[in-house]
Structures are given as structure tokens and as C-alpha cells.
Amino acid sequence: MTTKLIDLRQAREGAPDRLSELQAYLAQLVGESFRFARISYGDELTLHFGDLRPARSPKLRKQPYGAYVLGVRASPWLLKSGNAPLVLSGGIDIGITSDFGKPVSKEELAAHPFVELDSVVLRAVPFVIKPSNALGLQLRFSDGSTLHVLPSPPAADENDEQGLxxxxxxELASPGGLLSAGPGLVWAFKPASSTGSESMQTGEGN
Known part of the structure; x- marks a missing residue:
């Protein structure tokens, strides 16, 4: 068995043929406990893991955050509960009629995230979504739940925006830095010393 050391103090940029390196950076999330889910600015789903920390901003003092925060940005996602026959989806058109299933509010999702509290992340696996030319992500939890992040191609008007x-x-914000995937088949890791990754964790700067 080969033992390898991943130095999270170094910036890194990767291409789709380096998925094994991306998975190596995601390894820092494995073994961390799920704490809670939160819908942040722009209706972005965020999942918080690890030790809870107080927000730095006084206006957010009642909103602690996890040491590790996974944000799906505007990507569609699918969450399958491990302790009940329930599937929760966001932004995914799975071809079912509008009268099948029910809407879930931000408050309901925060109170009942469908993942058992303190469930441990067992696997964090990136994969290529060929029709979209994007990098997806799968998380597996110890309670049997799974999360799939399934980015879709950007809308035409998004491609035309200038200056943004x-x-x-x-994205995965961690004590070591910020790991980001996309758009497209690229990914990057920026150490904490060179990025304000904590702003994502606390909600500041959004």
C-alpha cells in the first residue's frame, strides 16, 4: 500500500483528466460529520460539516457554520434519504407531473434535511457529466443517504454576461482553503492564505 501526503497549502488547478487529484482534495471531507443544511443567498443549498464555529459578523451571530461547507451554487441536485423512501430534488426536471410530490420551503429543509444528524461522509467522488461537459459530485453518508450535484450547461444569457x-x-470551503469545480471541466484549489473562503462559510460577502 502506497502512502501519500496531500499538501493543502499549495494552490492547484486541474483538468478533467486529473479527476483522481480532485478526489484527493475532496478526501478532507471524508470522515466529517453532517451538521445541518441551509439555503443561503440566491437560494443556494449549503451543507455544513465538522466542528461548528461562530460567525465572524455580528449580524450573523445566530448562524454558526461548519468547518467544512459544501455549496452547490446554482447547480441542480438530488438527495436520497437513507432512513426513509424519500427523494429531494432542487432544479432538476425529472419529467414528473406537477401534482406529484410537494414543494419544500427553506425552513422545512433546514429543519428536516433528510440526512441523519452527525452522519459521517464515507465517500466524496467527482465524475464527468458528458452531455453537460461539467463536473458532478456524489457524497455518500453513513446513514445510507446520498447527494448528487449535477451541473447543467449555462444558459445562453449567462455566457453573454460581460465583466462578471x-x-x-x-465549492467546498474548508479550514485549508477553497476547492471549486467548474464551470466546465476545470477545477481549482486556493489555500486559505490566498482566499476569503471563510466568507462563504459565514455568509459574508455574498
Whole structure:
């Protein structure tokens, strides 16, 4: 068995043929406990893991955040509960009629995230979505739940926007830095010393 050390103090940019390296950076999430889900600015789903920390901003003092925060940005996602026959989806058109299933509010999702509290992340696996030319993400939890992040191609008007930085399809903020995937088949890791990743964790700067 080969033992390898991943240095999270170094910036890194990757291409689709380096998925194994992206998965290596995601390894920092494995073993962390799920704390809660939150819908942040722009209706973005965020999942919080690890030790809870107080927000730095006084106006957000009642909103602690996890040491690790996964944000799906505007990407569609699918969450399958491991302790009940329930599927929760956001932004995905799965071809079912509007009278099948029911809408879930932000408050309901925060109170009942469909993942058992303190469930541990067992696997964090990136994969290529060929029709969209995007990087998806699958998380598996110890309670049997799974999360799939399934980025879709940007709308035409998004491609025409000028002067605005491209938004990642999903991001993982951690004590070590910020891991971002997309748009497209690219990914990057920026160490905490060179990025304000904590602003994503606390909700500041959004």
C-alpha cells in the first residue's frame, strides 16, 4: 500500500483528466460529520460539516457554520434519504407531473434535511457529466443517504454576461482553503492564505 501526503497549502488547478487529484482534495471531507443544511443567498443549498464555529459578523451571530461547507451554487441536485423512501430534488426536471410530490420551503429543509444528524461522509467522488461537459459530485453518508450535484450547461444569457467572474458549479470551503469545480471541466484549489473562503462559510460577502 502506497502512502501519500496531500499538501493543502499549495494552490492547484486541474483538468478533467486529473479527476483522481480532485478526489484527493475532496478526501478532507471524508470522515466529517453532517451538521445541518441551509439555503443561503440566491437560494443556494449549503451543507455544513465538522466542528461548528461562530460567525465572524455580528449580524450573523445566530448562524454558526461548519468547518467544512459544501455549496452547490446554482447547480441542480438530488438527495436520497437513507432512513426513509424519500427523494429531494432542487432544479432538476425529472419529467414528473406537477401534482406529484410537494414543494419544500427553506425552513422545512433546514429543519428536516433528510440526512441523519452527525452522519459521517464515507465517500466524496467527482465524475464527468458528458452531455453537460461539467463536473458532478456524489457524497455518500453513513446513514445510507446520498447527494448528487449535477451541473447543467449555462444558459445562453449567462455566457453573454460581460465583466462578471464565472461562478463555480460547486465549492467546498474548508479550514485549508477553497476547492471549486467548474464551470466546465476545470477545477481549482486556493489555500486559505490566498482566499476569503471563510466568507462563504459565514455568509459574508455574498
Amino acid at each position: 467572474p464565472a461562478l463555480a458549479d460547486w
